Amino acid sequence: xxxxxxxxxxxxxxxxxxxxxxxxxxxxxxxxxxxxxxxxxxxxxxxxxxxxxxxxxxxxxxxxxxxxxxxxxxxxxxxxxxxxxxxxxxxxxxxxxxxxxxxxxxxxxxxxxxxxxxxxxxxxxxxxxxxxxxxxxxxxxxxxxxxxxxxxxxxxxxxxxxxxxxxxxxxxxxxxxxxxxxxxxxxxxxxxxxxxxxxxxxxxxxxxxxxxxxxxxxxxxxxxxxxxxxxxxxxxxxxxxxxxxxxxxxxxxxxxxxxxxxxxxxxxxxxxxxxxxxxxxxxxxxxxxxxxxxxxxxxxxxxxxxxxxxxxxxxxxxxxxxxxxxxxxxxxxxxxxxxxxxxxxxxxxxxxxxxxxxxxxxxxxxxxxxxxxxxxxxxxxxxxxxxxxxxxxxxxxxxxxxxxxxxxxxxxxxxxxxxxxxxxxxxxxxxxxxxxxxxxxxxxxxxxxxxxxxxxxxxxxxxxxxxxxxxxxxxxxxxxxxxxxxxxxxxxxxxxxxxxxxxxxxxxxxxxxxxxxxxxxxxxxxxxxxxxxxxxxxxxxxxxxxxxxxxxxxxxxxxxxxxxxxxxxxxxxxxxxxxxxxxxxxxxxxxxxxxxxxxxxxxxxxxxxxxxxxxxxxxxxxxxxxxxxxxxxxxxxxxxxxxxxxxxxxxxxxxxxxxxxxxxxxxx
Numbered sequence: 041x042x043x044x045x046x047x048x049x050x051x052x053x054x055x056x057x058x059x060x061x062x063x064x065x066x067x068x069x070x071x072x073x074x075x076x077x078x079x080x081x082x083x084x085x086x087x088x089x090x091x092x093x094x095x096x097x098x099x100x101x102x103x104x105x106x107x108x109x110x111x112x113x114x115x116x117x118x119x120x121x122x123x124x125x126x127x128x129x130x131x132x133x134x135x136x137x138x139x140x141x142x143x144x145x146x147x148x149x150x151x152x153x154x155x156x157x158x159x160x161x162x163x164x165x166x167x168x169x170x171x172x173x174x175x176x177x178x179x180x181x182x183x184x185x186x187x188x189x190x191x192x193x194x195x196x197x198x199x200x201x202x203x204x205x206x207x208x209x210x211x212x213x214x215x216x217x218x219x220x221x222x223x224x225x226x227x228x229x230x231x232x233x234x235x236x237x238x239x240x241x242x243x244x245x246x247x248x249x250x251x252x253x254x255x256x257x258x259x260x261x262x263x264x265x266x267x268x269x270x271x272x273x274x275x276x277x278x279x280x281x282x283x284x285x286x287x288x289x290x291x292x293x294x295x296x297x298x299x300x301x302x303x304x305x306x307x308x309x310x311x312x313x314x315x316x317x318x319x320x321x322x323x324x325x326x327x328x329x330x331x332x333x334x335x336x337x338x339x340x341x342x343x344x345x346x347x348x349x350x351x352x353x354x355x356x357x358x359x360x361x362x363x364x365x366x367x368x369x370x371x372x373x374x375x376x377x378x379x380x381x382x383x384x385x386x387x388x389x390x391x392x393x394x395x396x397x398x399x400x401x402x403x404x405x406x407x408x409x410x411x412x413x414x415x416x417x418x419x420x421x422x423x424x425x426x427x428x429x430x431x432x433x434x435x436x437x438x439x440x441x442x443x444x445x446x447x448x449x450x451x452x453x454x455x456x457x458x459x460x461x462x463x464x465x466x467x468x469x470x471x472x473x474x475x476x477x478x479x480x481x482x483x484x485x486x487x488x489x490x491x492x493x494x495x496x497x498x499x500x501x502x503x504x505x506x507x508x509x510x511x512x513x514x515x516x517x518x519x520x521x522x523x524x525x526x527x528x529x530x531x532x533x534x535x536x537x538x539x540x541x542x543x544x545x546x547x548x549x550x551x552x553x554x555x556x557x558x559x560x561x562x563x564x565x566x567x568x569x570x571x572x573x574x575x576x577x578x579x580x581x582x583x584x585x586x587x588x589x590x591x592x593x594x595x596x597x598x599x600x601x602x603x604x605x606x607x608x609x610x611x612x613x614x615x616x617x618x619x620x621x622x623x624x625x626x627x628x629x630x631x632x633x634x635x636x637x638x639x640x641x642x643x644x645x646x647x648x649x650x651x652x653x654x655x656x657x658x659x660x661x662x663x664x665x666x667x668x669x670x671x672x673x674x675x676x677x678x679x680x681x682x683x684x685x686x687x688x689x690x691x692x693x694x695x696x697x698x699x700x701x702x703x704x705x706x707x708x
Contacts, residue, residue, distance in 0.1 A: 044074045048085045048108070055104045056094050067111060076115050082108070083194070083252055090199065102203050109244065116247050121254070127283030129185065129265045130250050136177050136275040137242045143170045144235045151231050157224040164227065168219040171212040171234055173275055178205040179620055180272045181245075184265045185253060187628045192256040197249060198632040204244070208237050272620045281451060282440035302327045303340045304347065310361055311349050320364055332368045334504030342447055351452050358453070359493060369500040374507065380536025382437065382518045383503050385527060389430050390495050392529035396423060397488050404484060409477045417480075421469045423529065427491065428465075430528035431458040437518045437525065438506060445509040450502060454494075461490050512538065597690030601675070602630045604684050606646065618668055618689050630685075649674035650682050666691040 047070055054063035086105055095101035124130040147167045150156050157164055182205065186198045211234045218226035257265075266283050274280065306323055309315050315323075324330060344354055354361075362369065377384040400420055435458070439451045464487040471480040510518075519536050527533070576582060583591075592599060592612035598619065601610040608625045630646070631639050648654040649672075657672040669692040675684040 044070070044077050045081050045085050047074070048077070048082065048112075049089065052085065052089055052104055052108060053094055055107065056089070056096065056100060070112065071115075074115060076117055077112065078116065078251075082112070082116070083248060086200075087194065099203075102200055105200060106240075109248075113243070113247070121246065121250055124254070125283070127266065127281040129262055129269065129283075130254060131283075132269070132274065132276070132280045133177070133181070133245065133250065135280075137246065139275050140174065140177070140238055140242060143167060144238055147171075147231060147235055151228065151235075157227065161222075164219050167231075168212075168216040168227075171238070172216050174212060174238065175209055176273050177275050178209070180269055180274075181205075181249075183272060183620060183625060184268050185249075186632065187625055188257055188261045188265060189253060190628060190632055194252065194256060195632060201241075201244065201249065204237070204241060208234070208241060211237060271617075282436065282443070299328060299336065300339060303332060303336055304343060306364070307340055307344070307361065308347050310364065311344075311347070311353065311357065317360070317363060324364060330368055332365045334369065334501045335508045337365060337369065337501055338447060338505040351456070355453050355456055358497075362496070374499075374503055378536060378538065380519065380534045382515055382522065382536075383506065385522070385530065385533045386430070386434070386498065386503065388530050388533075389528045390499065393427060393430070393491065393495065396420075396529065397491065400424075400484070401488065404481055407477075407481055409481075412475075412477050414472075414475065417472055421465065421472060425465055425469075426528040428462060428528075429526045431462070433522060433525045433527075434458075437521050441510050441514050441518060442506060447505070447509060454497065454502070457490075457494055457497075461487070461494060464490060597688055600687040600689075602646075602685045602687070604682055606630050608633060609684070618663070618666060618691055645672050646685060649685055652680070652682070660692070665693075667693040667696055 047066060051063055051066045051070065054060075054066065086101075089095065090101060095104065121130055121134055124134075146163075150160060150163055150167060153160065181197070182202055186195075186202075189195070189197055211230055215227060215230045215234055218230060263283070270279070306320055306327070310317075310320055324332075341354070374383065374387070377387070403416070403420075434450070435455055439448075439455070442448070442450055464483070468480055468483055468487055471477075471483065516537050516539065523532065576585065576588070595612060598617050599610075599612045600608065603609045606629055608628050608630055611625070625633055631643060634642050645654070645657045648657075655674045655676075659670040661668050661670070669690055671688045673686045673688070674682065675686055677683050
C-alpha cells in the first residue's frame with residue numbers, strides 16, 4: 041500500500057492532468073484503505089504540488105482541492121478547538137462561525153417559506169446585509185492570520201482560500217443588489233448557492249485552517265494577531281476582550297507559601313461563613329501579625345476559583361471581605377512616581393474624582409427640590425461621566441498586561457463593577473433629565489459610595505499589585521496607547537519614557553546604535569552642518585523620525601511602500617483608511633496581500649516597473665460609498681535603480697463633485 045500522502049499526491053496530479061479514469065481508481069483505493077488523514081497532511085500535499093507548479097493556475101487548484109475535500113472529508117478527524125479562551129483569535133473566529141451558521145439556517149428557512157419575499161421582505165434585506173458582512177470575517181483572516189502562516193512557509197490559504205472568499209463576496213454582492221432591486225427570481229437563485237458556499241468555508245476553516253494555525257503558530261504570534269484585529273472589526277456584536285497568553289502570577293510576586301496558605305484559609309472561612317468577621321480579624325492579627333500586602337491579597341483573589349468561589353459571589357462580598365484587611369491595606373501607599381507614568385495619571389484622576397464628589401455632596405446639602413439648578417447638575421453629570429474614560433483606560437490599557445501575568449480578576453470582576461457604576465450614572469442622569477429630583481437625590485449617595493469603593497480597590501490593591509507585576513518597558517507601552525482613550529477630569533499628562541535620552545546625552549554606544557537605525561534609509565544625500573539634533577537629513581530639509589511619522593499619519597490618503605524585494609515595508613496609520621491594514625503585513629510578500637484574482641495585475645505592474653518600462657499605474661473603483669482612486673508609482677534612486685513601489689489610495693468622491701472655485705476661506 042502506498043503512503044497516504046503519496047497516494048493523495050498522485051490523485052491530485054492526475055486530476056490536474058485531467059486523467060479522470062485513473063484518478064477515480066486511485067480515489068476508490070484511498071477511500072477503501074485509508075482510515076484517516078489529517079488536515080495538516082492534506083495541506084502539506086497541496087502546498088507541495090503548488091510549489092512544484094503542478095496546477096495550471098489558481099482556478100484549477102481551487103477546483104481540485106474543493107473536489108478532494110468533498111470526497112475525503114469523512115476521513116479527516118475533527119480537532120477540539122474549545123481550549124482557546126475568549127479573546128484568542130481562534131475563539132473569535134469560531135464564535136463568528138456560530139453566527140454565520142445561524143443566519144445561514146435562517147436564510148434557508150426564509151428561502152423555503154411561501155411568499156416570504158413579499159411578506160417578509162425586510163428579513164431578506166437583513167439577510168443580504170449579514171452575508172455582505174462576511175467580508176469582515178474574511179478580511180481578518182487575510183490581513184491577520186494569513187501573513188503569520190506565510191512566515192511559517194504555509195502560503196496555501198493566501199493563494200486558495202482568498203479565491204474562495206472572493207467567490208462568496210461576489211455572490212453576496214449580487215444577492216444584495218438583487219434584493220435591493222426586488223428581483224425575487226435572481227435573489228432566490230443566488231441564495232442557496234451562497235448558503236452552501238458560506239457553510240463549506242466554515243468546514244474548511246474548522247477542519248483545515250484553524251487546526252493548522254494552532255499547530256504552526258505560537259502564543260506570541262497569536263498575541264500579535266489579536267493586537268491588529270481591532271482595526272478591522274468583527275461579525276459578533278460584542279468585541280472580544282483583549283487576549284494575552286497567561287503567565288503564572290505567583291512567579292512575579294514576593295510572598296511565602298506559608299503566608300499565602302494562611303490568607304487563603306482565612307478567606308475560605310469567610311466565604312463559607314465558618315467564623316464571624318471579628319473572629320477572622322483576630323486570626324488575621326495572630327497568624328499574619330495584622331499585615332497583608334496588596335500583592336498578597338491579589339494573589340489570594342486570583343486563587344479563589346480553585347477554592348470554589350465564583351466571580352459573582354466574590355463581586356457580591358468583596359467589600360465585606362476587604363473589611364477584614366482594611367487597616368493593613370490602608371497603609372499601602374505609592375510614592376515616587378514620575379509625572380506621566382500611567383499610574384500617576386490614574387492617581388491624579390482619582391484625586392479629581394474625589395474632589396468632584398465632595399463638591400456634589402456639598403451642593404446637595406439642604407437642596408430645595410422646588411428650586412433645583414438644573415443646568416448645574418447636567419454639567420456635573422457630564423463631568424461625572426468622564427469616569428467612564430478612567431475605566432476604559434484601565435480595561436484596554438492596564439488589564440491586558442495584568443492578564444499576561446496570570447492576574448485576570450480585574451478583567452472579570454472589576455470590569456463588572458465598572459459597569460455597575462456606569463449603569464448608576466446613566467440611571468441617575470435619566471432621573472435628572474426627567475426632573476425627578478427627589479429620586480435623583482435619594483439615589484445619589486449610593487452612586488458616590490460605589491465610586492469611592494472602586495477608588496479604594498484601585499489605590500490599595502490594584503495600583504500596588506500592578507507595580508509589582510508590570511515591567512518598566514510594559515508601562516512605556518501602556519503609556520503609548522493612552523492618548524487614543526483620553527483622560528478623566530485632568531489634562532493630558534506629559535509624555536513619559538524613562539528610557540528616552542536626549543541625543544546630546546548619547547554615549548558612544550548609543551550613537552553607533554543610532555547610526556545603524558538611520559542607515560535603514562540608504563539613498564539620502566546628507567547635507568553637512570544644517571541638521572537639527574535628532575533630525576534626519578532628507579534631500580531637502582531635515583526632520584525627526586517623530587515628525588516623519590506624524591506627517592504620514594495626517595496625510596489624507598493611504599500610503600503603502602513595497603521594497604525592491606517585493607516585501608511590504610510600511611503603511612501609514614491614518615484615522616480613516618480606505619482599505620484595512622494591520623501590522624501582520626509588514627515583511628509580507630506583496631503577492632499575498634491581494635486577492636488571487638487581481639494579483640496578476642499587481643505582478644504585471646511591478647514587473648513593468650522593474651524593467652523600467654513604466655513608472656505609474658492608475659485605477660479608480662466604486663467601493664461601498666466611496667469613489668476610490670488608486671495610484672502605483674515606481675520608486676527609484678538617483679541612478680534610476682528600482683527600489684520598490686509606492687501605493688497611494690484615497691476617496692476622491694468629494695474632489696470629483698467640486699464645481700466652480702472657492703478662493704475665500706469658508707469654515708461654515
